[in-house]
Amino acid sequence: MRIAVLSGKGGTGKTLVAVNLAAAAKDSTYIDCDVEEPNGHLFLKPEVVQEEEITVKIPAVNEQLCMGCRTCTYFCRFNALAYINDKLKIFADVCHCCGGCVLLCPVEALSDIDKVIGKIQKGAKDNINVNTGILDFGVESGVPIIKKLLSEYVSDGKNLTLIDCPPGSACIVMESIKDVDYCILVAEPTVFGVHNLNMVYELVKLFNKPHGVVLNKCLEGENPAEQFCIKKGIKILDRIPFDHELGTINSNARIAVRESEKYQKLFVDLLQKVTKEVHQHEAVTHS
Known part of the structure; x- marks a missing residue:
């Protein structure tokens, strides 16, 4: 089962959701496709990390x-x-x-030569395979790295694969979600958050992907992102509170499901909801 976690901008909690879902599963693969600013490895701390340079073909002239x-x-x-x-x-x-x-x-007179555009790092820890794409500075597109990540390091289907997407809705995000089974959209409870949520909502609709929303940093009172989901009929999978405990855990690059019983329950429940959504969609598709 391949689950993509995406958001309309950085800082919404996309990686928070992805790494905690990976840790909540008994066996999982985490793939960081946010190749310009990958940070999931800071939380998951893979060991025995191996590196592979990624190249593309560019022309050279005789x-x-x-x-x-x-x-x-x-x-x-x-x-x-x-x-x-x-x-x-x-x-x-x-x-x-x-x-x-x-x-x-x-x-x-023209022939192809290799140009290095970045690298892939892979390691593992605590039953989580951690695969990270890293784009070199100044390189125009991370799509070749994402293609390599998803073609070689996606799990064989026996365990859960979490794909931590780049922010936004550009071609690198499209490449990240095109073969996934489900998309989790992470949104903040602000008017600006609604704008960013709508970007990725329109994208997953375009790709006809089953999806649901996780509302992060929720406070008491009005929540424009929640109102948007209700208006559009988008399933709200869960609400993560604006919480000092979670902020402290996250800022220290620790995994919430391993530090807090409250958040262990939240992310285990979230994983169960998403798994149920995937199975229901598959049943409808194959009926």
């Missing part, structure tokens, strides 16, 4: 073969190639690694 026809520059919509002073220039930082220029070159 100047002796290049005849200056500009076929490649006309093709590239991202202006990653330019013919300047009788030489072909390649701007690797804006290349989208599609390989089209190499295929189209009539004299085979």
Whole structure:
């Protein structure tokens, strides 16, 4: 069972929910797809960590073969190639690694070379496999790292897989959720929180993913995010209070389900609710 945890912006409690659900399960895999700012490993503290560099293919030019026809520059919509002073220039930082220029070159003056864009770290502790994607500074897209994470390190289905998504609703989030069984949307109880919740709500609807909302940092009184869920008919899975105890646990990079009986019950119950939702959706889909 693959569960994605996502939110419209950073700081809503997405990683809090993901790591605690991973710890609440007897056996789980945690995948941190927030490759620009991964921090789940700070809580789960994996041991015997192994690293793998992730590369993409970018073009390189053989100047002796290049005849200056500009076929490649006309093709590239991202202006990653330019013919300047009788030489072909390649701007690797804006290349989208599609390989089209190499295929189209009539004299085979272009070839592919590897460019390192980041790395994957994997380790384990306390029956949790921890897999983390890390994007190098200045790299334009983390999609290749996320693809690698999800193709190689997703569990075989016998245990729970928690995917900690990047914030927002861009292509890296789409890549993170496209093959999941369920999406947990984490939202804050503010008007701004409603705006961010709506972003990811529209995304999971587009992908036709079953979903529910966890309302975080809840206070007594009016909760615009809750009102939004009621208006839209979105299932509210649970409410996490704005709580000094939880804030202290989280700020010290500890796991709430291991520190507090109250939060152990909350996240175990949440996991059971989500599991039930997945099974119900599968039953409807296969009927």
